[in-house]
Each structure stands twice: as C-alpha cells, then as structure tokens.
Amino acid sequence: MQRSILLLGAFGMLSLFCLVAGCVKQSPNGEAAPGKPAAKGDTNWDVWLQDRPMNTAMRRMWVDCGNIVESTNTQDRLALANASSDLARRAEQFASHFRTLQDANQRTNGAAAEGDWASAGKHLAAAQQGCDNCHFEFWPLAAHGIDSEVLEAWQKTRDAKRAEQVFEAPAKVRLSMGAMRDTMTTAGRAVEERDMERLRDASDRIGKFSGKNLKYWESIAREASAIAAIARTGQLLGVGSRYTTIRSVCTECHETTTEGRGLNPLPWTQD
Numbered sequence: 001m002q003r004s005i006l007l008l009g010a011f012g013m014l015s016l017f018c019l020v021a022g023c024v025k026q027s028p029n030g031e032a033a034p035g036k037p038a039a040k041g042d043t044n045w046d047v048w049l050q051d052r053p054m055n056t057a058m059r060r061m062w063v064d065c066g067n068i069v070e071s072t073n074t075q076d077r078l079a080l081a082n083a084s085s086d087l088a089r090r091a092e093q094f095a096s097h098f099r100t101l102q103d104a105n106q107r108t109n110g111a112a113a114e115g116d117w118a119s120a121g122k123h124l125a126a127a128q129q130g131c132d133n134c135h136f137e138f139w140p141l142a143a144h145g146i147d148s149e150v151l152e153a154w155q156k157t158r159d160a161k162r163a164e165q166v167f168e169a170p171a172k173v174r175l176s177m178g179a180m181r182d183t184m185t186t187a188g189r190a191v192e193e194r195d196m197e198r199l200r201d202a203s204d205r206i207g208k209f210s211g212k213n214l215k216y217w218e219s220i221a222r223e224a225s226a227i228a229a230i231a232r233t234g235q236l237l238g239v240g241s242r243y244t245t246i247r248s249v250c251t252e253c254h255e256t257t258t259e260g261r262g263l264n265p266l267p268w269t270q271d
C-alpha cells in the first residue's frame with residue numbers, strides 16, 4: 001500500500017517535470033527516438049531500412065525461451081504462461097503461411113486430378129498468396145526494392161522508381177526459395193497446359209517444402225501451448241521435456257539453413 005503511494009507520487013512528480021521541462025524521448029546519441037518521424041523532410045529512413053522483421057521475430061522467440069527457463073526456475077507461473085503463449089503465437093504465425101500454401105497446393109492437385117483445371121488455377125493462385133503473405137510480413141524493405149529515395153519520394157508525394165531488390169538471407173534459404181519460385185512457375189505452366197504429370201511433380205516439391213517447414217513451426221507452437229497450459233494448471237515439472245523439444249527444433253533448423261547466423265536458445269539445466 002505504502003509502496004504504491006510512493007510510486008504514484010514519483011510518477012506524478014515525473015509528469016509534472018515533463019510538463020515543465022518537456023520530456024522528449026531521446027536515443028543515446030541524442031537524436032529523436034526512431035519510429036517517430038520528425039515533422040518534415042528529415043525522417044531517418046536508415047532506421048526504417050535496417051528493420052529486418054524476420055530477425056526481430058527470431059530474437060523475440062529467443063527471449064521467450066530465456067523467460068521460459070527463468071520463470072520455471074523462479075516458479076513464476078504468470079511469467080511462464082506469458083512467455084510460452086507469446087512463443088506459441090509467433091511460431092503459429094510462421095506456420096500459418098505454410099499451412100495456406102500446403103492446403104492450397106493439395107487443392108490444386110485434387111482439382112486438376114478431377115479435370116477441373118479452372119479451379120486448379122484458382123487454388124494455385126491461393127498457394128502463391130501463401131508465399132506472398134509471408135514475404136509481406138517478413139521481408140525487409142530492401143527485398144521489396146524500396147530504398148531511401150523511394151521513401152523520400154513517397155513522403156513528398158512524387159512517383160518513385162523502385163530500386164533493385166536486395167536479399168540478404170543466408171544462401172541456403174535463398175537457394176531453397178529460388179527453387180520454389182521456379183517450381184511455382186512450372187506449376188503455373190502445367191495448369192495452363194493441363195499437364196497432370198508435370199503438375200503432380202511440382203506439387204510434390206511444393207508439398208515437401210511446406211510440409212517440412214510446417215512441421216518445425218507446428219511443433220514449436222504445440223509444445224509452447226502445452227507449456228502455457230501447464231503454467232496455468234499443472235506441475236511445472238513437465239516443462240523441461242517440452243522446452244527441450246522446442247530447443248531441438250530451433251537448433252535443427254539453424255544447423256541446416258542459417259550458416260551460423262542462427263542463435264540457439266539457452267539449454268535446459270534444471271531437473
């Protein structure tokens with residue numbers, strides 16, 4: 001009680017001080033905090049261009065893992081429920097794109113097998129949307145061909161010429177993505193030409209790509225949700241084995257795709 005009054009007092013003092021002195025958020029080097037464009041012309045586009053949503057998502061999951069280990073240690077059920085729910089939600093976000101892709105791919109193949117090529121074409125477009133949705137969510141601006149000149153032109157409502165697209169993901173990710181682009185092109189042509197054999201071959205490859213990734217992300221989402229359920233009701237003893245499964249999925253994907261850029265979450269050390 002006494003503590004909360006003290007806190008309230010301190011907060012009141014702070015806001016009064018801000019009223020008088022003007023509390024503008026400052027970054028360490030004294031510039032206005034990022035994400036809040038200044039009034040005119042001097043927006044710090046570099047900050048926008050440095051944003052890598054995929055890496056941000058990975059870092060947040062890494063922190064969730066740290067919080068899961070720590071809060072189990074301190075038996076803080078609320079913190080454990082929060083961290084594991086957040087991890088489940090983030091993993092599900094990745095999974096959802098691959099699920100869209102996988103479902104639509106199966107429907108494409110199914111419709112074509114029944115001779116309904118018009119529907120096959122629609123389902124293939126939905127599959128492509130699964131790819132595109134993920135790109136809009138996770139690509140940095142540079143991958144969309146947006147640089148500071150484009151941003152500047154848009155701010156001044158002028159037309160802008162797109163820059164060349166720049167990709168900086170690890171080579172193995174880029175290779176597998178490039179192979180998928182070619183496979184989608186092949187699938188599109190097979191639908192146009194009503195070539196069932198070629199479509200089936202392309203569908204197989206798309207299915208392998210989506211299936212493998214879906215398995216990773218669904219497994220993380222499932223185990224993290226289970227930890228959240230344990231945090232709300234059960235014995236915290238069950239957390240360790242589920243966390244270890246999550247960690248092994250992160251580690252496996254990092255070993256096979258990131259060329260050392262991945263950062264594995266901390267190991268489980270409690271019994």
Ligand code: HEC
Nearest residue numbers: 055058059061062169170216249250253258261262263265
């Ligand atoms: C499907 C594959 C895959 C899975 C599963 C995966 N990652 Fe990653 N992770 C990557 C890739 C690819 C990169 C490198 C991204 C880049 O540099 O463009 C990466 C990078 C990272 C990074 C470094 C980010 C940075 O800013 O440099 C962290 C941290 C990370 N992952 C944490 C995790 C955690 C924690 C998990 C499990 C909960 C996980 N990842 C699961 C593929 C994966």
Ligand code: HEC
Nearest residue numbers: 054097098131134138143167168169174177178180181184
């Ligand atoms: C998990 C989300 C996700 C899904 C789903 C996804 N991609 Fe990607 N894709 C990425 C990321 C991340 C990159 C790398 C961006 C970067 O380099 O900064 C990428 C890059 C690419 C590239 C550029 C490769 C290069 O380096 O030139 C192509 C082409 C591509 N994806 C095609 C596809 C196709 C086709 C599909 C669907 C069959 C697909 N992607 C599904 C996330 C995804």
